[in-house]
Amino acid sequence: MSATEERTAYVGSPVKRREDEHLLTGRGTFVDNMAPVGTVHMIVVRSPYAHARVTSVDVAAAREAEGVVAVLSAADLAEDWKAAMPCAWPVTEDMRNPPHYPLTDVARYQGDGVAVVLAESRALAKDAAELVEVEYESLDAVVDLATALEDGEPLAHPDLGTNECYVWRLDTDATGEAIDDAEVVVTRRYHQPRLIPNAIEPRAVLAVPGAAGDVTLYAATQIPHILRLLAAATLGMSETKVRVVAPDVGGGFGSKLDVYAEDLLAIALARRLGRPVKWTEERSENYLATIHGRDFVTEYTLAARKDGTITHCRARVHAAMGAYLQLVTPGIPLLGAWIYAGPYAIPNYSVEFTGVFTNTTPTDAYRGAGRPEATYVIERTMDALADELGIDRLDLRRKNFHKEFPATMGSGLTIDSGDYVASLDRLLEHLDHDALLAEQARRRDSGAVKQLGIGFSTYNEMCGLAPSRILGAIRYAAGGWEQATIRYLPTGSVQVVTGTSPHGQGHETAWAQIVADQLGCELDAVEVLHGDTSVSHAGLDTYGSRSLPVGGVALCYAAEKVIDKARQIVAHQLEVSGDDLEYANGTFAVKGSPDKEMTVAAAAWAAFAAHDLPDGMEPGLEATATYDPPNFSWPGGAHAAVVEVDTETGDARLVRYIAIDDVGKVVNPLIVDGQVHGGITQGISTALYEEGSYDEEGNLQTANLITYLVPSAAELPSFELDRTESPSPTNPLGVKGVGETGTIAAAPAVINAVLDAVSHLGVKDIQMPATPERVWRAIQEAKA
Amino acid sequence: MRHVALTVNGVGHELELEPRELLVYVLRDRLRLTGTNVGCDTSSCGACTVLVDGESVKSCTMLGVQADGTEITTIEGLATDGELHPVQQAFHDHHALQCGYCTPGMVMAAVSLIDHGQATSEAAIREGLEGNLCRCTGYHNIVVAVQAAASAS
Numbered sequence: 001m002s003a004t005e006e007r008t009a010y011v012g013s014p015v016k017r018r019e020d021e022h023l024l025t026g027r028g029t030f031v032d033n034m035a036p037v038g039t040v041h042m043i044v045v046r047s048p049y050a051h052a053r054v055t056s057v058d059v060a061a062a063r064e065a066e067g068v069v070a071v072l073s074a075a076d077l078a079e080d081w082k083a084a085m086p087c088a089w090p091v092t093e094d095m096r097n098p099p100h101y102p103l104t105d106v107a108r109y110q111g112d113g114v115a116v117v118l119a120e121s122r123a124l125a126k127d128a129a130e131l132v133e134v135e136y137e138s139l140d141a142v143v144d145l146a147t148a149l150e151d152g153e154p155l156a157h158p159d160l161g162t163n164e165c166y167v168w169r170l171d172t173d174a175t176g177e178a179i180d181d182a183e184v185v186v187t188r189r190y191h192q193p194r195l196i197p198n199a200i201e202p203r204a205v206l207a208v209p210g211a212a213g214d215v216t217l218y219a220a221t222q223i224p225h226i227l228r229l230l231a232a233a234t235l236g237m238s239e240t241k242v243r244v245v246a247p248d249v250g251g252g253f254g255s256k257l258d259v260y261a262e263d264l265l266a267i268a269l270a271r272r273l274g275r276p277v278k279w280t281e282e283r284s285e286n287y288l289a290t291i292h293g294r295d296f297v298t299e300y301t302l303a304a305r306k307d308g309t310i311t312h313c314r315a316r317v318h319a320a321m322g323a324y325l326q327l328v329t330p331g332i333p334l335l336g337a338w339i340y341a342g343p344y345a346i347p348n349y350s351v352e353f354t355g356v357f358t359n360t361t362p363t364d365a366y367r368g369a370g371r372p373e374a375t376y377v378i379e380r381t382m383d384a385l386a387d388e389l390g391i392d393r394l395d396l397r398r399k400n401f402h403k404e405f406p407a408t409m410g411s412g413l414t415i416d417s418g419d420y421v422a423s424l425d426r427l428l429e430h431l432d433h434d435a436l437l438a439e440q441a442r443r444r445d446s447g448a449v450k451q452l453g454i455g456f457s458t459y460n461e462m463c464g465l466a467p468s469r470i471l472g473a474i475r476y477a478a479g480g481w482e483q484a485t486i487r488y489l490p491t492g493s494v495q496v497v498t499g500t501s502p503h504g505q506g507h508e509t510a511w512a513q514i515v516a517d518q519l520g521c522e523l524d525a526v527e528v529l530h531g532d533t534s535v536s537h538a539g540l541d542t543y544g545s546r547s548l549p550v551g552g553v554a555l556c557y558a559a560e561k562v563i564d565k566a567r568q569i570v571a572h573q574l575e576v577s578g579d580d581l582e583y584a585n586g587t588f589a590v591k592g593s594p595d596k597e598m599t600v601a602a603a604a605w606a607a608f609a610a611h612d613l614p615d616g617m618e619p620g621l622e623a624t625a626t627y628d629p630p631n632f633s634w635p636g637g638a639h640a641a642v643v644e645v646d647t648e649t650g651d652a653r654l655v656r657y658i659a660i661d662d663v664g665k666v667v668n669p670l671i672v673d674g675q676v677h678g679g680i681t682q683g684i685s686t687a688l689y690e691e692g693s694y695d696e697e698g699n700l701q702t703a704n705l706i707t708y709l710v711p712s713a714a715e716l717p718s719f720e721l722d723r724t725e726s727p728s729p730t731n732p733l734g735v736k737g738v739g740e741t742g743t744i745a746a747a748p749a750v751i752n753a754v755l756d757a758v759s760h761l762g763v764k765d766i767q768m769p770a771t772p773e774r775v776w777r778a779i780q781e782a783k784a
Numbered sequence: 785m786r787h788v789a790l791t792v793n794g795v796g797h798e799l800e801l802e803p804r805e806l807l808v809y810v811l812r813d814r815l816r817l818t819g820t821n822v823g824c825d826t827s828s829c830g831a832c833t834v835l836v837d838g839e840s841v842k843s844c845t846m847l848g849v850q851a852d853g854t855e856i857t858t859i860e861g862l863a864t865d866g867e868l869h870p871v872q873q874a875f876h877d878h879h880a881l882q883c884g885y886c887t888p889g890m891v892m893a894a895v896s897l898i899d900h901g902q903a904t905s906e907a908a909i910r911e912g913l914e915g916n917l918c919r920c921t922g923y924h925n926i927v928v929a930v931q932a933a934a935s936a937s
Contacts (some may be wrong), residue, residue, distance in 0.1 A: 016876055023884030024872040026819015026859035030885065033818035123804075200823045200831060200919050201885040250821070250885025251919050283824035504883030504920050670879040674921060678882065681922030705828035705917070713910040713923035 007585045010513035010523055011733070014670040017509045019502075022248075029247035031204035031218050032280045039206070040069050042266060042279040043125040045115040045132045046288060047107030050143065050359040050698020051154070052136040054105045054114050062117055062131040067124035069273065071132060073115045074103035080268040082236030085324070086259050088226075088477040089331035095166040095355070098157045100324040102261035102268075107136070108156055108323035109361050110700055111288025113261055118269060118277065141359035141698035145320045146191070146297050148356050156323055156357040165321050165355030166330060170337050172410055174347035179312040182303030186385045190377050191767055194295035194320065194692035196702070197366050198710050199503075201250020202281035203290055205263050207270035214241040215267050222252040223541040224501055226327075226478075228533045230259045231267055242267070246531035249503035253682070254365030255290050256503065257543045258327045262289075284704045292692055293366020295320035296333070300340075300377035303348075308391045310400050312348040313410070315340045315377065321355050322362035329362055330355050334474060335370030335462075335544070338411040342378040343420045343460040343636055344400035349410035359698045365543060367682050368743040371461045376768075379457045379748030383755070397458050398424065405726070415460065415634045417726040418662060424458055426724055427638040427660045436642060444760050449648050452655075453757025455641045457749035463545035463737035464633025480546070481628040483538045484554035486515060486562050488604035488621040494519060494526045499539015500551035501531045505739065506671045507547060513667055514552055514733065518559035519600055520586020538626070545633065545737025548667065553731040554627035561623030566603035569621075572614040573606060574598060633728065633736040637661035641684075641749040645757040650776030652688060652754045658720040659745065664728045664736035672738050673721055679742020680719060685711050686743070687750035691769050758782075788852045792817065793861025801848040807841075808832040810848035811858060819859040819888050823917070830916030833889035833896075834858045840896030842889075842915070859888035862895065871895050871933045880929035882920035890916045894930045903934035 022028060047054075059071040084099035103113050115132050119125035140154035147153060148163045156163055179185065206218040215237075221227050224244040232239045249256065262279045270277040281289065296319050303312035319333045333353040340351050386393035401420040408414045433454070440452040465471075468479030485497040496515050500507055512526040519526075529535050539551075563583060570588040571578040574596055581588040588603075590596040603621060606612065610619035642656040659676055666672050689709040693701045702708035727734030747768065754770045755763060762782035766774055785800040792815060799814060811817045811834070820843060823831030832843040835857040862869040868876065871894050881887040890913065897903045897912040909930045910923070918926060 017879065019884070020876045020881060021868070023881055023887050024859075024868065024875055024891065025863055026817070026888050028819065028821075028884055028888075030818075030821065032822070033812075035813075035816075123802075198919055199883070199885075200829060200917060201821070201883065202823070248884065251883040253919065283826065283829070506882070674879050674882055674925060677922035677924040678920045679922075682919075704826045705824050706826050710917050710919065712914045712917055713927060714914040716910070716923055718906065718927065719922065719924050 007520065009517050011517050011667050015509055015513055015523065015668055016670065017506045019506055019508050030201055030250055031206055031220050031247060034206050034218060036208060036276045039276040039278050040118045040120065040273060041122040041125045042269065042277055043117045043129040044113045044262065045117065045129050045134065047112045047114055047136065048110060049107055049136055049138050050110045050141040051139040052107045053139060054107065054134060055137050056135040057115055058133040059115065061133070062128040065128035065131055067120040068128045069118040069120065071115065071117050071128065074101065074105045077103055077268060081234060083234050085261065086230045086234060086327060087325040087329065089328045090475055091168050091330045091334060092166045095330060096160050097325050098160060102264045109359050110698055111361060116265055116269070143358055143360060143694045143696060143698045145295055145318055145356055145358060148358050156359050163357045165357055168334065168353045170351045170411060172349045172412065174410060175311065177311065177348065179301060179303045179314055179348065182311055183306045184388055185301060185303045186381060186388050187299060187301040188381050188384055189299045190380065192294045192296045192298070192373050192376060193690065193768055195293040195366055195686060195690050196287055196692045196708055197253045197255035197290065197293060199251035199253055199255055202283055202286045203256065203260065203262065204280040205266045206276060206278040207266035208276045209270045209274055214243065215270055216243045216245060217263065217267055218245045218247060219263060220249050220256055221246050222249065222256040222501055222503055222543055224531055224533050225499060225539045225541050227259055227263060231263060234264055235267060243534045246501050252503045253367040254293065254369055254543060257365050258291055287700060287703045287708070288361060291326055291364035292322065292361050293363060294373060295363055296373045298373065298377045300381050302381050302385045304385060304389065306389065308389055308396050308399050310344055310346045313341045313346045314350040317353045318356050319353055320360065320363055321357050322360045323357065324362050326362045326364045329364045331476060332363065332365060332370045336374035338409065338413045339371060339460060339462055340374050340378065341410050342375065343402055343458055345402050346410050360694055367679065368740045369544065371740065371744045372683065372747060375457065375459045375744050376748045379459065380751060383752050393456060394424065413462065414631065416631050416728050416730050418460065418634060418636045419724055419726050420458060420636055422724045423636060423638040423660045423662050426722055427640055427658060430658050430720055430722060431640050450644045450646050451757040453643045453645060453753040453755065455749045455751065455753025455756055456638070457745045457752065458638045459745045460634060460636035461741060461744045462632040462634055463740060464549035464629060465544035465546045466632055467630060468628050478540065479628065480540065480550065481626050482540055482551040482554045483624060483626045484551065484558040485622065485624040486558040490605060490608040492525060492601035492604055494521060496526060496528045496555065497536050498528060498530045498551055499536055499541065500547040501542045502547070503542065505542065505547060506668065510548070510667045510671055511552065511555060514555050515559060518556060519562065520584070521601065545739040548735050549633040549728070549731060549737050550627060550629050552667065552735060553733055554625050556732050557625035557627055558623050561625060562621060563600065565621060565623065566600045568614055568617065569603040569606050570598045573612065629730065631730045635661060635663045635736045635738065635741050637741065637745060639745040639749045641753040643750065643753040643757055645754060645775060647758065647779055650772035650779065652770050652775055654684060654717055654750065656717060656720065657684065659742060660722050660724060661741050662724045662726050663738040663741065664726060665734035666723065667735065675738045676721055676742045677719055679740060680746045681711065681716060683743040683746025684716065684750050686768060687747040688769050786849045788849055790851050790853065791855045793857060803847065803849050805848040806844050807846040807848050807851050808843035811843060817858050817860050821885055821888060823886065828917065829886070830893060831886050831889040833892040833916060835892060835896060840893050859891060862891065869895065870936055871898065874929040874933035878925045878929040878932060880921060880925040886916060886918045890918060890926060894933065897930065898934045898937055903930055906931065
């Protein structure tokens with residue numbers, strides 16, 4: 001193609017995914033599909049008690065069982081660990097972080113590992129695990145977040161003398177007015193239930209020892225690079241001796257963004273035994289042994305003038321850490337810390353987080369991580385404030401939206417771009433609000449059994465983790481950059497190496513779209529490599545909706561370097577100055593002589609042959625760029641839920657869900673819509689279905705897919721999506737993150753709709769999830 | 785050990801099985817047909833759905849010995865001569881998969897639904913796929929894909 005010909009861009013097109021075919025035909029490379037010769041299968045023996053001292057572990061019978069290779073307790077492996085399990089985010093200087101190890105002799109949550117059994121097959125290992133006799137001395141457990149800091153409560157870590165992990169504050173006092181002096185003050189208290197992520201592929205690891213003291217760890221992980229670093233550190237190995245491969249990974253949602261005991265056990269045992277060691281989590285085990293999300297109790301206050309101008313917001317949050325700090329456990333609240341004013345211009349801002357230990361599975365990142373917790377309390381309290389003021393709930397939102405961008409928020413960070421009014425307007429174009437209100441009025445008047453509710457959530461969020469300097473300022477241990485390499489092969493094929501690590505997001509397709517446009521080549525000429533630390537040497541992996549706004553943007557800068565070098569080669573070969581060349585669509589043309597041109601691919605061959613390159617130029621056409629974003633990414637939008645509530649049974653059913661999101665420029669609308677569908681569903685499910693709960697002794701009551709409701713297609717409607725577009729001015733693609741928007745926005749829209757359906761009956765509050773029982777009780781209490 | 789003869793994707797197999805071996809592990813570990821995934825231990829998720837004598841079955845709910853004499857189709861047996869089955873093609877066309885882990889079971893369940901003439905409406909498809917969980921797609925595009933495949937069949 002010549003430099004002047006029009007070329008249709010791949011970016012923006014609904015390109016079908018290249019990832020699909022092997023997954024659709026049963027050729028996925030998930031870890032559990034791997035079975036190298038000589039593999040030993042590992043089973044972890046777990047504490048059935050939430051808090052207990054292990055007084056003895058008798059492994060004699062298990063060691064004698066058929067096919068058993070080894071049985072080891074915490075004491076047997078104590079020398080293998082050179083450091084405790086890693087937490088990368090000491091959010092305050094005095095944060096309490098009691099050390100913990102892959103196996104323990106004091107169990108602090110139900111499921112804490114106390115021994116491992118290795119055998120020639122998984123079945124034999126399971127059989128032998130039943131023969132391991134562990135004696136426990138049961139200790140009092142602290143379970144309930146709401147009361148865990150009260151005097152006399154049991155302590156998860158008695159040595160600490162408290163269940164408090166840390167207190168972290170962010171306060172601005174812009175106007176000097178006290179919040180309690182405001183004309184209208186509304187305070188509400190919310191519990192956000194513990195959620196269990198349930199990626200459909202449970203975790204799995206396979207550690208294969210090499211000949212030189214090295215180990216390759218195949219892991220169902222979102223973070224091969226971070227895992228390599230921290231596995232090496234914990235085991236006292238050189239990073240050069242640890243290779244981590246993330247093959248096809250079956251979903252993550254944050255739950256595979258961690259360094260887990262089993263990762264380290266598999267490596268340590270593969271080294272000890274000189275054989276591949278494999279562990280595959282069972283689903284019920286996943287409920288105990290993989291991190292949980294949320295579990296916040298929040299008191300949230302909005303203060304306003306009578307005309308609806310909001311002057312203050314204040315959040316007082318208790319966040320459950322669980323029994324130990326996993327990779328980023330204490331930092332999860334902070335990921336929402338700057339957006340407790342939502343998309344509204346609220347000058348006075350105060351947030352306080354208290355991290356609390358309980359004898360429960362550790363919490364950590366789950367889709368949205370800190371931001372759904374913020375959006376939920378804001379959007380529910382906005383409705384309450386509108387009620388209190390007697391102002392329409394949408395008018396109150398409109399009045400307080402940030403309207404000029406870039407917008408510096410009360411919390412101090414700056415939103416790069418957005419148009420919250422446009423998103424809400426677009427939402428109303430789709431909603432047919434008046435007709436819904438008329439129908440609602442009709443049902444209310446007739447006392448219909450099924451009442452109709454309409455709920456809104458206008459939101460923004462900060463993602464695209466993250467500017468390294470800001471991460472440093474908030475005490476995160478590492479940076480937030482991402483790396484990309486673009487390499488021309490001699491015949492013009494292009495290899496792209498990315499540090500992002502997809503597990504369903506479609507990076508192979510989307511990254512090829514970006515690079516093909518930059519280099520003016522065919523999509524099929526571009527191959528995208530990822531997820532293997534021996535191929536992708538540097539990267540910070542996939543989480544926090546960072547892959548496109550950080551890793552995708554890194555591709556552009558790598559392409560720029562490739563094109564710059566190609567320009568020098570072409571200028572040399574055509575005997576013109578580089579300034580005399582115009583670049584477009586993969587071709588350099590000499591200004592004023594349009595027939596004199598040369599493609600980047602031809603330059604790549606010239607760079608490979610190296611017969612005639614400019615003096616001093618290295619052969620080869622390849623470049624690496626490492627991109628550190630100057631700002632977070634700031635998506636926003638407006639969502640609406642329409643629900644029907646059966647006032648006799650309390651059953652709340654979603655009838656319609658409309659999502660208008662502004663995620664900047666869209667690379668692949670198919671993929672973006674898919675992300676929004678999935679995100680919304682997890683938010684809806686938070687609102688209506690999911691709750692991880694423990695009894696008073698710390699036994700997980702919702703310990704499998706029967707007792708914990710992950711919705712099926714039958715519980716959900718189809719979704720109505722549209723977009724507004726405010727390109728990000730901070731990157732050349734104009735893109736923002738999209739992976740978490742739906743989850744962040746959806747829960748309050750749904751709960752606001754449920755409340756709207758029954759508010760005329762006097763119901764003022766329903767906590768999540770709005771199960772039939774909860775809704776029914778709320779209606780009965782309002783009647784009484 | 786029990787002697788079992790079964791046909792999988794048109795290929796006959798003679799196996800000596802422990803009575804406790806679940807069909808899904810017979811497929812995965814004995815026959816190395818790893819396309820059929822395991823997502824739970826309570827027969828809830830449907831990732832392991834296969835066709836046994838044309839009926840959709842969660843292969844974790846059936847013992848290998850119970851499959852003696854049956855004809856089984858797994859995800860590996862669906863495409864013919866390199867051509868995707870219409871349901872597989874529809875999943876690709878409508879972006880009905882993300883991570884792909886639930887996909888083999890979801891596709892097999894959808895094939896069964898369509899073959900039995902039960903994919904007659906959006907509501908029927910949603911009810912018909914109730915036993916298969918997906919955590920990525922919110923089912924929206926899965927339903928679209930199954931509708932498209934059903935109307936083409």
